[in-house]
Amino acid sequence: MSYVIDRRLNGKNKSTVNRQRFLRRYREHIKKAVEEAVSRRSITDMEHGEQISIPGRDIDEPVLHHGRGGRQTIVHPGNKEFTTGDRIPRPQGGGGGRGGGKASNQGEGMDDFVFQITQEEFLDFMFEDLELPNLVKRHLTGADTFKTVRAGISNEGNPSRINIVRTLRSAHARRIALSGSSRGKLKVAKEELERLKRDEPDNFGDIQELEAEIAKLRARIERVPFLDTFDLKYNLLVKQPNPSSKAVMFCLMDVSGSMTQATKDIAKRFFILLYLFLKRNYDKIEVVFIRHHTSAREVDEEEFFYSRETGGTIVSSALKLMQEIMAERYPINEWNIYAAQASDGDNWNDDSPICRDILIKQIMPFVQYYTYVEITPREHQALWYEYEQVCDTFGDTFAQQQIVSAADIYPVFRELFQRRLVT
Secondary structure (H helix, E strand, C coil): CCCCCCCCCCCCCCCHHHHHHHHHHCHHHHHHHHHHHHHHCCCCCCCCCEEEEEEHHHHCCCCCCCCCCCCCCCCCCCCCCCCCCCCCCCCHHHCCCCCCCCCCCCCCCCCEEEEEECHHHHHHHHCCCECCCCHHHHHHHCCCEEEEEEEEEECCCCHHHECHHHHHHHHHHHHHHHHHHHHHHHHHHHHHHHHHHHHCCCCHHHHHHHHHHHHHHHHHHHCCCCCCHHHCCEEEEEEEEECCCEEEEEEEEECCCCCCHHHHHHHHHHHHHHHHHHHHHCCCEEEEEEEECCCEEEECHHHHHHCCCCCCCCCHHHHHHHHHHHHHHCCCCCEEEEEEEEECCCCCHHHHHHHHHHHHHHHHHHCCEEEEEEECCCCCCHHHHHHHHHHHHCCCCEEEEEECCHHHHHHHHHHHCECCCCC
16 A cells, blocks of 8 residues: 655645645635525624535546556456447346445435635635726826835935934934043042142142143043034935825715615625725725715714614715715825715605716716615615616716625625726
8 A cells, every 4th residue: 555645844734735726626616605605694704714515526536546467367248238328227126236225216416525614715715806996097097106204313314304412412422432431530630639739739740740641631532523424313204105006995874764774784794795805805995984864974983883873864965975075085196986885775855866966076087986785675766766877977987786685795796896807
């Protein structure tokens, strides 16, 4: 019998390379299983991976084995009853088999290969082939901008950026280091001179010798320059890149009284999925959360998902607030602007045309992509038909979808953010 021993150093995960090869080979099977799992479990339930089952017939692998070896003589009997392609009937009673069960000539089955994928692998397959549309446009059309920031102290620099305090501190430390020994000797010499003048005023020889030594030490100390080029310290300023491919996502959620608890739950799960997708796939992205009923308000993540505030319905309040925040904080020449709106479509009738006008004139010309999700099992509301006019005008950057039940969340999400081929 032969043994194959894997001695590759992979730490605790000894089969990491083989596992990644296996995941690549059966990607389609795993991806299909992940999509089915997402439809079964809650969007918020992402703390663990998923158990994947692959039919045994789909994972046949070539194997190496020993042949019989040696010289063999085999007799293949002929026959006059069968030709190629004929099916031989199963012998009654199981033939010469050793099984105790009864055989059947109907149905078929397969053994499944079951294995577990981790949370990271589950999310990789879950968000595969998804992206924010048109994100590259802003990067290609505009050059990166820079901002000047302080980056500590340097020994070289522009005289206008000299740091006086650091320079004097360095000069003082240098003078102490270079003249410390001479200052100590000078102090001792002065004390000895005072003693001689007090106790031995007639000892002119020693007094003159000490005075000459003191003058010599003072001259040595004074030769140490007050300021040297080595002491000069400068404020270091560097240019920090401010990439133009930054993105911001506006999340607009309807929390009016017409939104039932089930509808709000679907909307929250949609935004949780969106938030998870953004934070996992993009480093430089900001998320702005806006809740609205009769009035709109920017909130933090906690309040967006868990606040119980409700009221009437005026959707235009959220769009107006979004436009104000865009103008104030997100210049269109620096930011890729995206928006996702979720509502049941129920809106004050006179307000729906206002929403359409705000989108067409003040928002859509400046955003990369806008998605509207209507969560209702009923017929479309007035807001949907007004948004259809927006879609006709901005077909490439505006999309709308309907969600009827929780099972539609992930398919609709993939439809809205599916990676599109660049033509």
